[in-house]
Amino acid sequence: MDRAAIIGVGMTKIEANKSRETFADMAWEAVNKALDDAGMTIADIDNVVTTSSDFWDGRTISCMAVGDASGAADKNISCIEGDGTYGAFYGYMRALSGSYKTTLVTGHSKGSQGVSSLLTNAAFDPIYERGLGMDMISACAMQANAYMNKTGVTPEQAALVSVKNHGNALKNPVAQLPMKISVGDVMKSEMIADPLRKLDCSPISDGCCAVVIAHEAVAEKFKKRPIWVRGLAFRTDAFFFGDRDLARSNALAAAAQDAYKMAGITDPKKEIDLIELYDAFTYQELLWLEEMGFAEYGKATELLAQGQFDIDGALPVNASGGLMAGHPVIAAGLYRIAEIVLQLRGEAGAHQVKKAKTGLAHGVNGLCGQSHCVWILDQER
Amino acid sequence: MSDIFKGIEPLIYESKINVPYSWWAGDTASKFFINLRDEKKIIAPRCGSCGKVFLPPRKVCPACFTENTEWVSVSDEGTLVSYSVARRKLASIPADKKLPVVWGLVKLDGADTAILHFLDDVDPGDVKIGMRVKAVFAEQRTGGIRDISHFKPVR
Amino acid sequence: MAKRVAIVGTGQTFHKSHRPDVNGQEIINEAVQRALADADLKIKDIDAIVIGNMDHFEGINYVDCWSVDGSGGVMKPVIKITTGGTTGASLAIGGNHMVGSGMFEKVLVIGWEKNSESDTTGAITTAFDPIWDRQVFAGAISGLAAEAQGYMARYGASDRDGARVSVRDRKHAMNNPHAQLRKEVTLEEVLASPMLADPIHLLDVCPRTDGACAVIMASEDVAEKICPKPDWIWKTAARHSYAYLGDADYGRLVSMERCAKEIFQKVGIKEPRKEIDVIEMYQPYSFAGLIWIEDMGIVGPGEAPGYIWDGNTDMGGELPVNPSGGVISCNPIGATGLIRCAEAAMQVMGKAEGRQVPDVNFAVSTGFGGCWWTDMLLHGKKKPN
Numbered sequence: 001m002d003r004a005a006i007i008g009v010g011m012t013k014i015e016a017n018k019s020r021e022t023f024a025d026m027a028w029e030a031v032n033k034a035l036d037d038a039g040m041t042i043a044d045i046d047n048v049v050t051t052s053s054d055f056w057d058g059r060t061i062s063c064m065a066v067g068d069a070s071g072a073a074d075k076n077i078s079c080i081e082g083d084g085t086y087g088a089f090y091g092y093m094r095a096l097s098g099s100y101k102t103t104l105v106t107g108h109s110k111g112s113q114g115v116s117s118l119l120t121n122a123a124f125d126p127i128y129e130r131g132l133g134m135d136m137i138s139a140c141a142m143q144a145n146a147y148m149n150k151t152g153v154t155p156e157q158a159a160l161v162s163v164k165n166h167g168n169a170l171k172n173p174v175a176q177l178p179m180k181i182s183v184g185d186v187m188k189s190e191m192i193a194d195p196l197r198k199l200d201c202s203p204i205s206d207g208c209c210a211v212v213i214a215h216e217a218v219a220e221k222f223k224k225r226p227i228w229v230r231g232l233a234f235r236t237d238a239f240f241f242g243d244r245d246l247a248r249s250n251a252l253a254a255a256a257q258d259a260y261k262m263a264g265i266t267d268p269k270k271e272i273d274l275i276e277l278y279d280a281f282t283y284q285e286l287l288w289l290e291e292m293g294f295a296e297y298g299k300a301t302e303l304l305a306q307g308q309f310d311i312d313g314a315l316p317v318n319a320s321g322g323l324m325a326g327h328p329v330i331a332a333g334l335y336r337i338a339e340i341v342l343q344l345r346g347e348a349g350a351h352q353v354k355k356a357k358t359g360l361a362h363g364v365n366g367l368c369g370q371s372h373c374v375w376i377l378d379q380e381r
Numbered sequence: 382m383s384d385i386f387k388g389i390e391p392l393i394y395e396s397k398i399n400v401p402y403s404w405w406a407g408d409t410a411s412k413f414f415i416n417l418r419d420e421k422k423i424i425a426p427r428c429g430s431c432g433k434v435f436l437p438p439r440k441v442c443p444a445c446f447t448e449n450t451e452w453v454s455v456s457d458e459g460t461l462v463s464y465s466v467a468r469r470k471l472a473s474i475p476a477d478k479k480l481p482v483v484w485g486l487v488k489l490d491g492a493d494t495a496i497l498h499f500l501d502d503v504d505p506g507d508v509k510i511g512m513r514v515k516a517v518f519a520e521q522r523t524g525g526i527r528d529i530s531h532f533k534p535v536r
Numbered sequence: 537m538a539k540r541v542a543i544v545g546t547g548q549t550f551h552k553s554h555r556p557d558v559n560g561q562e563i564i565n566e567a568v569q570r571a572l573a574d575a576d577l578k579i580k581d582i583d584a585i586v587i588g589n590m591d592h593f594e595g596i597n598y599v600d601c602w603s604v605d606g607s608g609g610v611m612k613p614v615i616k617i618t619t620g621g622t623t624g625a626s627l628a629i630g631g632n633h634m635v636g637s638g639m640f641e642k643v644l645v646i647g648w649e650k651n652s653e654s655d656t657t658g659a660i661t662t663a664f665d666p667i668w669d670r671q672v673f674a675g676a677i678s679g680l681a682a683e684a685q686g687y688m689a690r691y692g693a694s695d696r697d698g699a700r701v702s703v704r705d706r707k708h709a710m711n712n713p714h715a716q717l718r719k720e721v722t723l724e725e726v727l728a729s730p731m732l733a734d735p736i737h738l739l740d741v742c743p744r745t746d747g748a749c750a751v752i753m754a755s756e757d758v759a760e761k762i763c764p765k766p767d768w769i770w771k772t773a774a775r776h777s778y779a780y781l782g783d784a785d786y787g788r789l790v791s792m793e794r795c796a797k798e799i800f801q802k803v804g805i806k807e808p809r810k811e812i813d814v815i816e817m818y819q820p821y822s823f824a825g826l827i828w829i830e831d832m833g834i835v836g837p838g839e840a841p842g843y844i845w846d847g848n849t850d851m852g853g854e855l856p857v858n859p860s861g862g863v864i865s866c867n868p869i870g871a872t873g874l875i876r877c878a879e880a881a882m883q884v885m886g887k888a889e890g891r892q893v894p895d896v897n898f899a900v901s902t903g904f905g906g907c908w909w910t911d912m913l914l915h916g917k918k919k920p921n
Contacts, residue, residue, distance in 0.1 A: 394666060394667050396666055396670075398592065398662050399658070400592050400595065400654050400655055400658045400659045400662070401654065401655055401658070402594070402595045402653055402654050403652075403653055403654075404559065404594075404595075404653050405554070405555065405556040405557075405558070405559060405650070405652070405653065406559060407556070407557060407558045407559035407562050408557045408558070409559075409562065410559060439605055440558070440561075440562045440565070441561075441562070441565050441605060441606065443604065443605045443608070443610045444610070446569075446578075446579040446608055
């Protein structure tokens with residue numbers, strides 16, 4: 001297989017309500033930032049993948065709103081529906097399939113314009129489940145209970161994820177919710193669905209992220225040092241919660257193993273320097289880390305408490321503040337990729353981690369992490 | 382955004398997508414719901430190859446990828462696999478449910494997979510994973526998942 | 537190195553207006569099982585799945601995740617593409633890139649829709665910009681009528697010319713057991729059918745359909761081992777350039793022209809009329825059968841009516857169009873573009889049975905949707921250079 005690299009990234013600030021901007025306005029900003037970052041013009045882009053959701057956007061053919069703003073006029077274009085890591089995955093494959101050399105990938109969402117509870121209720125099976133009225137938060141509370149029951153991890157221990165990530169966000173200018181908070185603050189916040197309190201949950205957010213993926217033949221021709229894609233994979237678990245082990249994530253374990261294999265990584269704990277993952281809820285950061293092999297099952301909380309996942313820890317996790325600090329659904333995984341790229345270039349500013357040669361970015365689709373996408377990015381080919 | 386828009390009032394256009402749906406349950410789900418409605422019985426399809434019994438019912442075994450041809454009776458009692466307690470009035474919660482709403486993932490005896498439903502007649506603080514629960518059938522049954530009113534603890 | 541990609545199996549449901557006997561996952565499964573049987577593969581042989589539909593036709597969020605029991609996607613990589621009416625063709629292009637990249641050897645491509653489960657026009661109306669177009673425009677037919685009017689005004693075509701295309705496609709559908717509408721219509725019947733939006737009569741447009749289609753694509757490393765006569769994907773193109781209804785040139789389909797030019801130029805096809813043997817076009821209404829073959833470069837501007845009246849696009853003609861009966865006979869929207877791809881593949885593979893065009897070397901399939909968007913694939917008998 002040929003290689004590809006990420007050569008440009010652009011992020012809008014993540015905000016609770018971008019009431020002054022349309023989807024196209026957000027895409028325009030992110031795309032131009034990514035092109036400027038790469039030292040490219042739109043003429044250097046030979047194909048475009050947008051990532052959007054007809055549900056979240058309240059619009060059939062939601063990609064129609066951002067194609068022109070993404071510079072796709074008279075270019076080959078397609079649209080992935082799902083997390084931005086999947087959009088980027090498709091963009092990567094297009095850059096390698098012999099048809100194109102430079103893919104512009106965007107992902108956008110405005111949580112502020114819809115009602116998350118109703119939109120995620122629509123992810124439940126319409127015949128057997130939907131009428132019961134569950135949504136993403138109540139479903140993930142069910143997963144949190146399963147996880148905590150099996151591992152003995154407590155809500156207080158998980159709350160430390162919120163403390164760390166909101167604290168990290170203080171150093172990230174694009175984050176929506178930078179906050180200096182304590183475990184006590186998390187435990188005092190409103191209980192939404194046991195055991196998830198308000199500060200265990202990522203916020204409703206608006207934002208757009210764009211990245212440029214280039215085939216190795218052209219990756220070094222532009223302004224920035226290419227950040228190489230060493231490995232990537234995605235896997236989807238069973239749909240019905242009762243078909244899965246809800247306390248675990250087999251799909252993530254499998255996707256991570258696939259990505260490590262492709263990257264030639266045998267000991268992820270030693271070979272990966274930092275992680276940006278999809279912490280939509282506090283327990284998820286722990287569970288996802290464990291399934292990817294960075295801690296024994298049920299033990300990530302110990303490493304967290306030791307500070308190992310802090311910005312200056314042995315394995316920084318969500319130095320950007322992660323989803324806790326801003327969760328534009330659909331775009332969120334693409335932000336993770338962009339953040340890793342900035343870190344590996346040494347351009348992350350105040351939240352720059354010390355050792356950043358190899359990084360992992362992670363995205364999620366579906367309820368309770370049914371589907372996971374894992375990227376291994378590297379300074380070197 | 383550039384300065385030419387400084388001071389512009391951001392107008393909001395309120396709307397809603399209003400598309401009516403009529404989902405065909407299909408033969409498999411219809412068979413399940415008709416038994417529930419008319420007999421207050423819970424039945425489930427079994428895979429002829431691996432023997433797994435599926436709830437919610439599935440026409441095709443996802444592992445063997447062959448059609449399930451046999452149906453078996455499943456108990457109305459089972460074990461709680463996990464649960465969720467909503468304390469906030471989430472927009473998705475049906476209008477007739479009062480807070481706190483408790484949902485359970487219930488593996489019925491005789492089934493290999495668990496189904497989602499309400500837990501009721503229980504203090505949320507007493508809900509424990511592994512507890513035994515039993516289906517309470519609705520008085521008025523119309524051929525849907527709420528023909529089971531909820532599950533309650535077996536005492 | 538990029539891999540060459542071939543279609544090694546296809547499967548479709550028997551498309552109907554209503555399928556109350558199956559839910560969405562189950563209708564998907566029917567197409568998947570048929571494609572696997574056609575390719576003589578098992579689900580375990582499939583490395584990844586790409587699936588698509590249009591969300592608001594069924595009202596199910598994260599369809600890729602919800603449908604795994606039917607698609608066979610449990611613990612596989614499953615990804616979703618959705619681009620509106622072009623979805624099916626965008627899926628085919630997606631499968632092509634997934635295999636072509638070398639990431640996956642065998643990819644299952646699935647398009648489906650149960651249009652009977654919602655209000656199709658209501659859902660389509662939500663495609664248009666909520667602040668601007670949605671307020672003043674409804675559904676798909678009004679836009680198509682504007683296109684037909686633009687074309688007729690420019691070239692002097694008539695509603696009889698459109699009706700001739702309907703007669704052709706409905707006749708072709710008689711040869712396709714999978715088509716929904718299998719009853720021939722006459723010119724007089726088309727012209728006497730209720731007027732929907734001038735000049736479009738009821739029998740000029742596609743029906744609403746429940747159906748699914750699955751296509752299996754394989755890399756050159758294994759394609760010929762799986763399939764003695766695979767359908768090679770030579771080139772693909774897509775143009776989704778417009779966001780607002782008023783952006784279009786009513787009477788010409790610019791996206792079709794751009795896609796055709798890109799593909800034919802890259803492959804070196806100079807006389808598409810002679811070099812292409814069959815076309816499966818996503819032609820949602822009859823007048824598109826006139827306008828869009830001009831934009832594809834088969835005949836010059838304004839020449840389509842004469843070309844079609846002379847029988848050139850009929851079975852047995854110079855360049856048969858829509859041997860399957862096309863979209864006028866059957867339109868499960870998210871599947872429709874992929875059905876065109878599957879039908880073109882079957883023509884190349886020699887598997888089209890009663891609707892087979894003899895000796896197909898090159899076939900073209902297209903998708904249409906969005907705001908005057910086109911996706912296109914060129915299929916060929918020979919392995920591309």
